[in-house]
Amino acid sequence: MTAHTWWLLLILTVAIAALIYLINSRLRVHPFVALILVSVGTGIAAGEPVAKLAGSIEEGAGGTLGDVGVTLALGAMLGRLLSDSGATDAIARSLVDRADPRRLPWLVGAAAFVIGVPMFFEVGLIVLLPLIFSVARRLEGQGATKGSPYVLLGVPAIASLSTLHGMLPPHPGPLTAMTGLHADLGLTLGVGIVCAVPTVILAGPVYARWIAPRLVDVRPDAELVAQFTGAEREPAPAAPSASSTSSASSAPAASGHGVRAGAAGPRRTGVPTALAVAAVLVPVVLMLLRTLAETVMDESSGLGAALVFAGEPLVAMLAGFLFALGVTIAGSGRSGEETRASLTDSLKSIAAILLIIGGGGAFKQVLQDSGIGDAIASAAEGAHINLILLGWLIALLLSLTTGSATVGIVSATGIVAPLIGDGGGLEASLLVVAIGAGSIGLNYVNHAGFWLVKESFGMDLGQATKTQTAVQTLVSVFGLAMALLLSVFA
Numbered sequence: 001m002t003a004h005t006w007w008l009l010l011i012l013t014v015a016i017a018a019l020i021y022l023i024n025s026r027l028r029v030h031p032f033v034a035l036i037l038v039s040v041g042t043g044i045a046a047g048e049p050v051a052k053l054a055g056s057i058e059e060g061a062g063g064t065l066g067d068v069g070v071t072l073a074l075g076a077m078l079g080r081l082l083s084d085s086g087a088t089d090a091i092a093r094s095l096v097d098r099a100d101p102r103r104l105p106w107l108v109g110a111a112a113f114v115i116g117v118p119m120f121f122e123v124g125l126i127v128l129l130p131l132i133f134s135v136a137r138r139l140e141g142q143g144a145t146k147g148s149p150y151v152l153l154g155v156p157a158i159a160s161l162s163t164l165h166g167m168l169p170p171h172p173g174p175l176t177a178m179t180g181l182h183a184d185l186g187l188t189l190g191v192g193i194v195c196a197v198p199t200v201i202l203a204g205p206v207y208a209r210w211i212a213p214r215l216v217d218v219r220p221d222a223e224l225v226a227q228f229t230g231a232e233r234e235p236a237p238a239a240p241s242a243s244s245t246s247s248a249s250s251a252p253a254a255s256g257h258g259v260r261a262g263a264a265g266p267r268r269t270g271v272p273t274a275l276a277v278a279a280v281l282v283p284v285v286l287m288l289l290r291t292l293a294e295t296v297m298d299e300s301s302g303l304g305a306a307l308v309f310a311g312e313p314l315v316a317m318l319a320g321f322l323f324a325l326g327v328t329i330a331g332s333g334r335s336g337e338e339t340r341a342s343l344t345d346s347l348k349s350i351a352a353i354l355l356i357i358g359g360g361g362a363f364k365q366v367l368q369d370s371g372i373g374d375a376i377a378s379a380a381e382g383a384h385i386n387l388i389l390l391g392w393l394i395a396l397l398l399s400l401t402t403g404s405a406t407v408g409i410v411s412a413t414g415i416v417a418p419l420i421g422d423g424g425g426l427e428a429s430l431l432v433v434a435i436g437a438g439s440i441g442l443n444y445v446n447h448a449g450f451w452l453v454k455e456s457f458g459m460d461l462g463q464a465t466k467t468q469t470a471v472q473t474l475v476s477v478f479g480l481a482m483a484l485l486l487s488v489f490a
Contacts, residue, residue: 005375008046012372012401015042019363019445023461031451032352035359039366046370056369057362064361064448068122069354072452073347074317075126078324080227080346081339082130082276085328101139105205108132109156113200115284116164121449123313124161127280129456132157133225140219147212150219150457151467155211158453158471159204166405166440167199167433167479168192173409174436180413181420183428191429195437195482203474211466218467220458227346279324283316290316353455357448364403364446372401387427388434388487391416392480395438403446408439430483437479443472 015038021027022034029037036057043053111131116124132153139149169175169189178188219225290311297304309315329339385393391412399408412435420428443450444465454464 008370008372008375011042011045011370012367014045015367016445020461032355032359035356035363035445039359039363042363043366043370046366046372048366048370052369053366056365060362060365060368061358062361063365065354065358068357068448068452071123071313071317072126072350072354072357074314074321075123075129076227076346076350077343078279078317078321079126079130080342081321081324081328082279084342085276101145104135104139105152105156105208108135108153109160109200109204112157112160113164116161121161121165122452123283123317124165125157125449125452125456126317127283128157128161130280133220137225145212147214147216148218149212151215152208152212154453154457155208155467155471156200156204158468159207159475160200162440162443162449162472163196163200163203163475163479166409166475167196167436173405173439174432177409177413177432177435178429180410180417181428181431183432184425187426188429188432191426191483191486192433192436194486195433195479199437199475199478199482202478203471207471207474211470215463215466218457218459218463220456223348224456224458275327276324279320279327282320282323283313286316286319287311287313353452356451356455360403360446360448360451364448367401367403367446386484387416387419388431388483389480390419391431392434392438392476392483395435396441396476399439400442400444400446403448405436405439405447409435412438426489427487430487434480434483437476437483439476440479441473441476442469444469 018041019034019038022029022037023031039057039060040053043056044050048056108128108131112124112128115127132150136149136153139145139152145152165171165173167174169178169192174188174192177183286307288311289307293301293304293307293311297307310319325339394415395408395412397408398411399405416431416435420431445451445461450464450468453459453468454461457464457467459467
């Protein structure tokens, strides 16, 4: 550890502390502005050339918005189309009416597990938000859950999506690690699933049951909920106090109210539920076909190239949006002008989210270009610890400092690959899982996903830390624990 390395670590610590202060202090600086200010200060303090600093900020913000922004916009419009038709509410009603409310976190987690196979974390969450909001709103009307129903249902989705994004092929990070470590695809998939299932259960529904009663005030913006659920705009209900939570949760049993109590109905009901489900599944299927094409088809195949293109998140989400546009116009009989006005309105709710995500991307890029990530990797490489633990730790630290799980996975793979020899076998597959698990942990203010969850669910920084950061850190730790447990047989 050189003096320069210690200096970079100190800069990182001060930068995160400054960001938290700017957002949470009496100044109440908007997160986007705070992120840009801290990015500039961090770059200057770390010695990044001033001429390059502006480029880093532009590259980080532009790259992040290029990956997430357009897809988020299409997802918001897709959700609005389904909500205006009443289709999302119909899906939620079907799910809630046929299941005990106690099973809903498990069902949402299972749905996210399936959707998360071909999807990035952000894209999967965008697809699931209409369902989460619709079901949570109905549970909120019933008052049958302790704490926030949005947390109760959102946590299992976050756990499933983040686990698959970091630990399982065909996501790009695990695939890169698998290639660099010469791990077998089939064995890695098998080991990954064995590690992922208990991880999702513990970090998802189990943790959701514990944390939801402690976050009773979490409720997304009423406009955003209405956009995704099709409910009439209305003021958010007063959050129950901690002392009244217990009694409120038992009220339905005494009054006999069902899940429908207090929930607003859909504004339109012209689209069959099956077509609504198909609209959500279109991007999922296209991304899955892309994965299959990349795995089993030759690079020179014309069909394979077409499937790879159609499975790009942007293209797949566009296809889903166009499908939903067709079925909602045909099913509800809405005019083109009415539909256009609705879609324009849907984009207003995500404008602030897009800016904040862009700011997080700028902060990430400055940390990466300033050499802080390299300093962390250099320090961790000299540690004499278990190889699986080392890979996990390097990925964890690099993901924290760069704000990118993929960067953490790729860099950690390059560092530990020489230590594993020719690779292959169970140890290599377990190392892929451990590195992927490490890249998920400590997901905080320099991660775009953190801001997406925070703003989507209407959380403050503390609440987002107890959900997004805590859930993904639990996923990281449980994934490591499962890999170490299975390493006994390596």
